Amino acid sequence: MLIEVRPVARLRGPKAVDVAGPLTELLDVLKGSDVDLAKVRVVCDWIQYKHNFRGVVDVRQIAPGTPDEELEIAVDLRRTGEGSLAAETTALLAGKGDPAGRVWLDTWSPGSEGCMWAFNRLYWLYLQLWEKATGHEYESTLPGGSSDATNSGSVRELIADLVKSWDDLAQRQSLPDELYVVELGVGNGNQAKAWLDEFRTVDQENGRGYYRRLHYLMCDYSPHVLDIARTTVGDHGDHVSSLVLDATTPTTALGFLRYKVFLVYISNVYDNLPCDEVVNIGGQPFRVDTRAYLTAESAAEISESTGVPVGELPGLVQKLFQIGPELLAEAMPTCFAGTDAAVDFWRRTWQGLQRAERFVPLPGLDSYAITPALSGEMLRPLLDAYGDVRINVNNGAVASFADTLPLLHPFGRLVCHDLFITDVGQSRTGFRGPGKYDGSVVNWVNGPLLAHIGSRKGMDVRFAPFAHRKGTNITTMTAQVRD
Amino acid sequence: MQLLPTTVVGSYSVPEWLERLKTDYHRRRLSAAHLSEIHDAAIKAAVKDQELAGIDIVSDGELRRDNDVDYLLARMPGVRAATSSKSFYFDYYDLTVTSPLGTEPVGLAEEFRFTRTLTERPVKFSLTGPFSLSRRLRDEVYGDRRELVLALAHALNAEARALVEAGATMLQIDEPFLAGYPEQVGLAVEAINVVTAGVEATWALHVCYGNRYARPSWEGHYTFLFPAVLDAGVDQLVLEFARKGDEDLPSVAELGWDRALGLGVLDVKSEQVETPEVVAGRIRRALKVIDANKLVVNPDCGLRHVPPAVARAKLSAMVEGAAQVRGQLTGAPVAVAASRQ
Numbered sequence: 001m002l003i004e005v006r007p008v009a010r011l012r013g014p015k016a017v018d019v020a021g022p023l024t025e026l027l028d029v030l031k032g033s034d035v036d037l038a039k040v041r042v043v044c045d046w047i048q049y050k051h052n053f054r055g056v057v058d059v060r061q062i063a064p065g066t067p068d069e070e071l072e073i074a075v076d077l078r079r080t081g082e083g084s085l086a087a088e089t090t091a092l093l094a095g096k097g098d099p100a101g102r103v104w105l106d107t108w109s110p111g112s113e114g115c116m117w118a119f120n121r122l123y124w125l126y127l128q129l130w131e132k133a134t135g136h137e138y139e140s141t142l143p144g145g146s147s148d149a150t151n152s153g154s155v156r157e158l159i160a161d162l163v164k165s166w167d168d169l170a171q172r173q174s175l176p177d178e179l180y181v182v183e184l185g186v187g188n189g190n191q192a193k194a195w196l197d198e199f200r201t202v203d204q205e206n207g208r209g210y211y212r213r214l215h216y217l218m219c220d221y222s223p224h225v226l227d228i229a230r231t232t233v234g235d236h237g238d239h240v241s242s243l244v245l246d247a248t249t250p251t252t253a254l255g256f257l258r259y260k261v262f263l264v265y266i267s268n269v270y271d272n273l274p275c276d277e278v279v280n281i282g283g284q285p286f287r288v289d290t291r292a293y294l295t296a297e298s299a300a301e302i303s304e305s306t307g308v309p310v311g312e313l314p315g316l317v318q319k320l321f322q323i324g325p326e327l328l329a330e331a332m333p334t335c336f337a338g339t340d341a342a343v344d345f346w347r348r349t350w351q352g353l354q355r356a357e358r359f360v361p362l363p364g365l366d367s368y369a370i371t372p373a374l375s376g377e378m379l380r381p382l383l384d385a386y387g388d389v390r391i392n393v394n395n396g397a398v399a400s401f402a403d404t405l406p407l408l409h410p411f412g413r414l415v416c417h418d419l420f421i422t423d424v425g426q427s428r429t430g431f432r433g434p435g436k437y438d439g440s441v442v443n444w445v446n447g448p449l450l451a452h453i454g455s456r457k458g459m460d461v462r463f464a465p466f467a468h469r470k471g472t473n474i475t476t477m478t479a480q481v482r483d
Numbered sequence: 484m485q486l487l488p489t490t491v492v493g494s495y496s497v498p499e500w501l502e503r504l505k506t507d508y509h510r511r512r513l514s515a516a517h518l519s520e521i522h523d524a525a526i527k528a529a530v531k532d533q534e535l536a537g538i539d540i541v542s543d544g545e546l547r548r549d550n551d552v553d554y555l556l557a558r559m560p561g562v563r564a565a566t567s568s569k570s571f572y573f574d575y576y577d578l579t580v581t582s583p584l585g586t587e588p589v590g591l592a593e594e595f596r597f598t599r600t601l602t603e604r605p606v607k608f609s610l611t612g613p614f615s616l617s618r619r620l621r622d623e624v625y626g627d628r629r630e631l632v633l634a635l636a637h638a639l640n641a642e643a644r645a646l647v648e649a650g651a652t653m654l655q656i657d658e659p660f661l662a663g664y665p666e667q668v669g670l671a672v673e674a675i676n677v678v679t680a681g682v683e684a685t686w687a688l689h690v691c692y693g694n695r696y697a698r699p700s701w702e703g704h705y706t707f708l709f710p711a712v713l714d715a716g717v718d719q720l721v722l723e724f725a726r727k728g729d730e731d732l733p734s735v736a737e738l739g740w741d742r743a744l745g746l747g748v749l750d751v752k753s754e755q756v757e758t759p760e761v762v763a764g765r766i767r768r769a770l771k772v773i774d775a776n777k778l779v780v781n782p783d784c785g786l787r788h789v790p791p792a793v794a795r796a797k798l799s800a801m802v803e804g805a806a807q808v809r810g811q812l813t814g815a816p817v818a819v820a821a822s823r824q
Contacts, residue, residue, distance in 0.1 A: 174703050259699055410693070410700050455571065458696025483575060483695055
């Protein structure tokens with residue numbers, strides 16, 4: 001039996017996490033079961049998100065249905081004090097990870113295809129309804145109550161670098177007439193406004209006349225968000241265009257800007273895009289498949305509030321994904337008195353949403369596609385270098401990153417603020433999986449993977465802690481052409 | 484040679500498996516002997532692909548080369564690499580000139596001889612030019628950019644002489660870095676003339692806007708080449724027009740270029756396969772300013788970064804497009820490449 005304790009930094013100090021107690025409790029349960037103890041791994045995490053997709057304990061099948069089948073028992077050390085560890089483990093072992101009463105909301109699939117991400121899409125599509133229900137704007141839920149993207153120091157630094165690059169090109173008579181800047185994921189437009197205001201001021205001061213030639217393209221998945229952003233930057237009317245865009249495929253809408261964009265700015269988008277996970281165990285790579293469920297208690301509570309039988313909840317959730325809360329209320333007036341009631345159903349279901357996992361062996365990394373254009377072979381250097389490790393593949397972020405690079409002018413730059421791990425080893429010492437952030441998903445982005453993919457596309461990719469706010473987890477990633 | 488002959492610029496599609504094996508070699512997981520055998524097999528396949536597509540003048544696909552610099556500089560006496568391994572084969576070595584450059588050929592003639600045995604068709608062999616090579620070298624010897632460039636040119640001249648002795652008749656100088664330093668075109672041309680001096684071959688000069696990782700490295704206009712390039716001792720200019728558009732094409736003629744022109748008709752930075760009609764259209768537009776007898780049809784640059792199937796399809800389309808225009812000009816029937824039948 002192998003026991004892995006990941007949050008090692010929390011094992012010391014005044015608020016040290018107790019590992020021995022929960023492990024003893026768990027081992028007692030295992031000793032009393034008929035599980036082959038030689039085929040068990042125990043993994044202890046400390047899940048930092050108050051709202052997340054995990055129970056206190058999970059039992060996961062490794063290579064289910066094969067002669068090599070084993071079990072992984074995953075424990076959240078932050079919640080083991082709640083007193084249910086032994087009982088839940090016993091129930092899960094009895095049901096091989098599928099205890100009675102669970103209401104499954106989808107089928108087993110790679111993490112990126114799970115319904116967690118359908119909820120995430122719903123959030124951005126119907127953000128105004130969610131905000132109305134919660135009574136606060138999403139940006140106010142961010143740490144510090146605002147996006148780091150509007151930080152004036154950060155904006156000034158970006159603009160200074162850009163102007164210098166344009167000056168150099170102008171001196172060599174290689175500066176194009178049209179100067180393009182693209183922002184992916186504009187939020188309420190505050191970042192765009194901060195950037196454009198500062199840029200106009202700088203341009204007036206230095207007299208270069210670059211503002212006159214500037215085209216700022218605001219792109220977002222949410223038409224609602226873009227509407228707000230357009231109003232926010234109304235002062236810069238002629239210089240700003242807005243596009244509804246899937247961040248994972250920017251060139252579908254922006255192909256006409258291939259090799260023409262001097263700055264692509266992305267803030268807190270990558271962590272919010274679909275993500276698989278791959279785990280390496282004994283040199284064998286596995287894809288982490290997930291399946292969403294509601295606990296029996298959550299399902300009963302939602303059933304009571306809507307009058308929909310528990311067994312019909314999965315179908316109702318799928319309907320919500322298909323038509324959204326407004327049409328759902330119209331289609332099912334007996335269940336929902338109006339849109340607000342449908343949004344309430346959405347919020348309760350999201351709140352109760354959990355994910356089970358199992359590990360499916362990959363016959364070879366090239367049998368797994370990170371994106372349609374990128375083979376799983378791209379993961380090899382990371383897995384080879386770190387042995388047994390579980391990593392985020394961040395398929396959506398990788399797709400977005402890889403599809404954004406062709407937009408960059410030879411002297412262009414991609415700047416991204418997000419939650420990055422910058423060393424694969426960080427996945428061994430902390431929980432890097434998803435959590436719930438208001439109505440959306442928050443996740444860690446695999447920086448070394450993006451750096452590796454960027455390197456294969458001729459880019460120099462660098463990471464630095466966000467320099468303009470103390471104590472933030474945000475990292476700045478910069479990508480520009482190498483050589 | 485027929486009217487509107489078709490050729491390649493140099494590099495051919497490098498399949499992912501070959502990239503992995505080349506990288507394995509740099510990580511000491513594959514022996515030099517095995518890699519050499521792999522290269523031999525890959526070059527045979529590349530030549531066969533070009534023949535099947537109907538290309539008139541073929542190349543070895545530059546498949547032995549890690550990139551456009553290291554294959555030559557890393558083997559040149561007087562040049563030292565900071566490290567002897569790479570994490571990815573295509574990366575550049577960090578190279579320094581630590582003693583005066585020698586003029587002993589580094590062995591490219593042997594590579595040409597091997598390719599020569601594979602095909603009856605004319606073979607074009609390319610060399611990265613002295614100006615571009617100099618941009619990837621740290622200089623601890625010459626202390627002057629011009630001196631370094633000219634020293635490289637003398638070394639390349641020796642290489643070219645050895646190639647001609649081995650039977651090469653079509654040589655090409657590639658200057659992929661020149662467009663980034665337009666003010667130094669005079670120096671580049673001076674060095675090119677050192678490379679070609681006394682070497683009896685048909686010389687081409689290829690200038691593009693970069694193709695590193697299928698990305699342009701610079702933007703600009705070919706007008707920067709003039710008038711300096713008119714003094715270059717070369718027979719043909721090979722330029723990219725498919726991706727950039729042919730806005731610069733009239734200037735090439737107006738500014739006095741009266742020798743052959745290698746017309747880039749395939750965008751090598753895109754995996755979208757051009758149709759023969761698109762290729763034919765590009766050639767017809769060029770014929771408005773360049774005489775048909777002086778036009779050679781080729782991709783914009785090397786096909787290194789496009790997948791093998793795309794490379795084959797693009798070359799076939801190019802051959803068919805050229806044949807359409809040729810047929811129109813001469814009344815000859817349009818032959819369809821074996822790979823398109």
